Amino acid sequence: MNIVLVGSGNVATQLGRAFKMAGQDIVQVWSRNIDHARELADTLASEPISDLFDLDKNADLYIISVKDEAIKQLAHELKVGDKLIVHTSGSTGMDVLEGSSTKIGVFYPLQTFSKVKSVDFRLIPIAIEGNTPEVASTIHAIADRLSEKVIELSSEQRKALHIAAVFACNFTNHLFALSQELLSEQNLDFDLLRPLITETASKVQLNDPITMQTGPAVRRDQSTMDAHLDLLSDKPELKELYQKLSQSIVNLHERSQG
Amino acid sequence: MNIVLVGSGNVATQLGRAFKMAGQDIVQVWSRNIDHARELADTLASEPISDLFDLDKNADLYIISVKDEAIKQLAHELKVGDKLIVHTSGSTGMDVLEGSSTKIGVFYPLQTFSKVKSVDFRLIPIAIEGNTPEVASTIHAIADRLSEKVIELSSEQRKALHIAAVFACNFTNHLFALSQELLSEQNLDFDLLRPLITETASKVQLNDPITMQTGPAVRRDQSTMDAHLDLLSDKPELKELYQKLSQSIVNLHERSQG
Numbered sequence: 456m457n458i459v460l461v462g463s464g465n466v467a468t469q470l471g472r473a474f475k476m477a478g479q480d481i482v483q484v485w486s487r488n489i490d491h492a493r494e495l496a497d498t499l500a501s502e503p504i505s506d507l508f509d510l511d512k513n514a515d516l517y518i519i520s521v522k523d524e525a526i527k528q529l530a531h532e533l534k535v536g537d538k539l540i541v542h543t544s545g546s547t548g549m550d551v552l553e554g555s556s557t558k559i560g561v562f563y564p565l566q567t568f569s570k571v572k573s574v575d576f577r578l579i580p581i582a583i584e585g586n587t588p589e590v591a592s593t594i595h596a597i598a599d600r601l602s603e604k605v606i607e608l609s610s611e612q613r614k615a616l617h618i619a620a621v622f623a624c625n626f627t628n629h630l631f632a633l634s635q636e637l638l639s640e641q642n643l644d645f646d647l648l649r650p651l652i653t654e655t656a657s658k659v660q661l662n663d664p665i666t667m668q669t670g671p672a673v674r675r676d677q678s679t680m681d682a683h684l685d686l687l688s689d690k691p692e693l694k695e696l697y698q699k700l701s702q703s704i705v706n707l708h709e710r711s712q713g
Numbered sequence: 714m715n716i717v718l719v720g721s722g723n724v725a726t727q728l729g730r731a732f733k734m735a736g737q738d739i740v741q742v743w744s745r746n747i748d749h750a751r752e753l754a755d756t757l758a759s760e761p762i763s764d765l766f767d768l769d770k771n772a773d774l775y776i777i778s779v780k781d782e783a784i785k786q787l788a789h790e791l792k793v794g795d796k797l798i799v800h801t802s803g804s805t806g807m808d809v810l811e812g813s814s815t816k817i818g819v820f821y822p823l824q825t826f827s828k829v830k831s832v833d834f835r836l837i838p839i840a841i842e843g844n845t846p847e848v849a850s851t852i853h854a855i856a857d858r859l860s861e862k863v864i865e866l867s868s869e870q871r872k873a874l875h876i877a878a879v880f881a882c883n884f885t886n887h888l889f890a891l892s893q894e895l896l897s898e899q900n901l902d903f904d905l906l907r908p909l910i911t912e913t914a915s916k917v918q919l920n921d922p923i924t925m926q927t928g929p930a931v932r933r934d935q936s937t938m939d940a941h942l943d944l945l946s947d948k949p950e951l952k953e954l955y956q957k958l959s960q961s962i963v964n965l966h967e968r969s970q971g
Contacts, residue, residue, distance in 0.1 A: 465927075523929075524936045546929075546937050565905060567912055567927050574912065580905045606905070615899040618941050618955075619892035623906045624913045625928030626958045627885045632922040632965055634877035641873040647823060647838045647864070648881045649918055654825055654832060655882045656914035660907055664890040669723070669825050670883030671781075671804075678782045679804050683876050692961055697876075699957055700884045703950055707890055 456597070459483045459511060461529060462520035463495040465568040466543050470520060471499045473576040477600045483511050507532050516597065518543060518562065519552075527551045541594060545617030548610040549584050560585040560594045563613055564602070567624050580604040582613050633693060665711055672701035673708060714855070717741045717769055719787060720778035721753040723826040724801050728778060729757050731834040735858045741769050765790050774855065776801060776820065777810075785809045797851060803875030806868040807842050818843040818852045821871055822860070825882050838862040840871050891951060923969055930959035931966060 456479045460467045463486040471481050481499040485507065486492035492503035504510065510533070517533065517540040519526055526542050530552050533540065540555050541562040552559035561584040566574055581598040583605060585591030591607055598605040608616065631652060635645040658667045671679040680701055687694040714737045718725045721744040729739050739759040744750035750761035762768065768791070775791065775798040777784055784800050788810050791798065798813050799820040810817035819842040824832055839856040841863060843849030849865055856863040866874065889910060893903040916925045929937040938959055945952040 522932070523934060546940055566909055567916065567925075569916070569925070569927070572916065578908050580908065582905075604905075604908075608901075612899045612901060614940070614944060615895055616901060616905060618944060619895040619901075619906060620909055621928055621941065621955070622888045622895070622951075623892040624909050625926070625930065625962070626954075627888050627910070627913055628917065628922050628926055629930075629958060629962045629965070630880045630885050630888070631917050632926065633961070634881040635922055636965070637873055637877040637880070641870045643866075643870060643874060643877075645917075645921065647840075647862075647874060648877060650836045650838065650862075651824055651878055651882050652885075652914050652917060655885055656910050658825065658830065659886065659889050659903075659910060663903065664886050664893055667825075668883070668886055668890065670879055672883065672887075674780070676781060682804055682872070683879065686872060686876060692964060693880075696884075696957055696961060697879070699954060700887060703891070703954060704883070704887045706950060707887070707894070 456480065456516060457482045457511075457514040458516045458518060459485065459514045460495070460499075460501075460518055460520065461485045461533070462518075463488075463491040464520060464522075466564070467518070467520035468495055469566075469568045469574060469576075470518065470543065470564065471495060471501075472573065473601050475499050479600075482514055483509075485510065510535075512536070512538075514538065516541070517556075523547050530555045539590065539593060545582070545620065546614055548614075549586060550610070553586075558586065558590045558593075560590050561610070561613065562594060562598060563617075565616065565620060567628075576601045577603050580606060582606055582608040582616060584608060584610060584613065633696075637693070665707065668704065668708070670704075672704035675705070714738065714774060715740045715769075715772040716774045716776060717743065717772045718753070718757075718759075718776055718778065719743045719791070720776075721746075721749040722778060722780075724822070725776070725778035726753055727824075727826045727832060727834075728776060728801065728822065729753060729759075730831065731859050733757050737858075740772055741767075743768065768793075770794070770796075772796065774799070775814075781805050788813045797848065799852060803840070803878065804872055806872075807844060808868075811844075816844065816848045816851075818848050819868070819871065820852060820856060821875075823874065823878060825886075834859045835861050838864060840864055840866045840874060842866060842868060842871065891954075895951070923965065926962065926966070928962075930962035933963070 481501040483502045484492045484496040485504050489505035496503035519542040533555050535556045537557045539558045541560045545563050549561050563582040565580045581602045583594045739757040741760045742750045742754040743762050747763035754761035777800040791813050793814045795815045797816045799818045803821050807819050821840040823838045839860045841852045
């Protein structure tokens with residue numbers, strides 16, 4: 456299969472590697488910045504391009520992996536006839552690709568990617584969608600080459616999944632960053648928290664998180680919470696987050712029992 | 714070494730097991746509820762008691778592992794002369810134990826405990842404190858039998874560490890619970906997020922979390938954030954958390970660059 460990667464960021468990089476390892480050809484890598492295109496193309500034995508005029512029109516699959524707000528504009532410029540074209544965005548509907556091809560779809564790998572850290576694609580859920588059952592089936596078969604966890608979702612379901620991923624990954628990582636900031640003010644190393652973080656993630660692999668909740672809020676331990684808020688009194692942002700998250704823990708447990 | 718466990722909850726349970734495995738004797742387990750005391754004592758070949766009048770006065774170490782707000786009252790009732798007594802609370806000063814003994818201290822294992830899931834104590838940081846250098850040194854030596862990561866902290870440092878742990882563990886787990894709730898409304902399984910959660914925790918084991926931040930907020934991707942907030946419009950609690958956490962990501966990255 457011949458693939459064109461439209462984009463050269465974290466997702467394009469990891470997807471390109473994974474397809475390459477699965478024996479597919481990445482014939483071109485496009486980026487508006489030719490240096491970015493070249494950097495990724497070089498690792499994939501591929502041709503870098505920065506002008507869509509140079510696009511290979513005979514590839515089997517065109518994958519748009521760019522910032523969400525750039526997808527629609529790119530889709531307007533990309534006309535690939537009856538070739539398959541997909542985007543990789545969790546929060547963007549499939550419909551933005553209409554007009555680019557008769558065969559459009561979505562190929563959303565649910566993972567947090569960086570350029571430097573490789574990931575095992577076999578374990579990454581891939582949410583797919585196609586504009587016809589045949590297209591969905593084709594995309595499903597392509598995704599099956601990379602992952603054991605391919606699932607067909609509607610655009611609505613995929614958007615909910617993406618929001619859930621922001622809570623479970625992006626916001627979670629930010630809480631780690633805030634905790635590191637708190638420690639550094641006391642000259643304490645973040646290493647102290649790393650085993651706790653590993654265990655927190657590990658506990659929810661076999662259990663529902665709501666049953667694993669610990670800490671002062673779920674115990675309704677007001678004196679500990681008051682002591683914490685007192686210590687955060689000169690950090691209004693952290694204090695507010697502490698209050699809102701603690702209240703949300705109480706609310707969720709009331710909802711789940713109600 | 715003969716140890717009395719004052720308390721029978723998650724921390725007492727895991728500590729009791731760890732000391733037992735390290736070859737120490739747990740001579741008594743106290744709980745106000747004799748059934749709770751018995752449940753734990755039975756697994757440790759120990760004597761359950763519910764009346765402090767029955768307390769063995771000749772143990773080498775008394776460990777108070779009860780709710781934070783109960784420590785002070787218990788400490789008033791426990792008079793152990795010149796025997797070593799510690800509590801295991803992150804957020805409670807050492808001074809609440811004054812009057813119980815001439816040798817007081819803190820033994821705070823930084824981990825999230827449940828009764829059912831055992832943990833490898835060797836990897837758990839234990840923050841210790843003693844009212845004299847000799848007491849601190851004794852507690853350090855005891856902690857060394859359980860963990861490779863013993864650190865002596867002041868009460869002030871330990872309290873900051875405890876707040877950081879609430880952010881990195883309790884609030885994090887709650888974000889997982891909220892994301893599961895979001896998925897279930899779309900009939901999606903939490904399994905979809907589990908690899909992402911593992912990777913999110915894994916990424917910060919060798920890197921600082923601030924450098925690992927991904928997602929719409931750190932990219933200043935306002936259109937995605939607006940789309941998410943729009944989808945959360947009927948969930949005011951989640952919408953507010955989304956806004957506050959996204960703003961906090963932006964603020965932290967400005968602080969770190971400023």
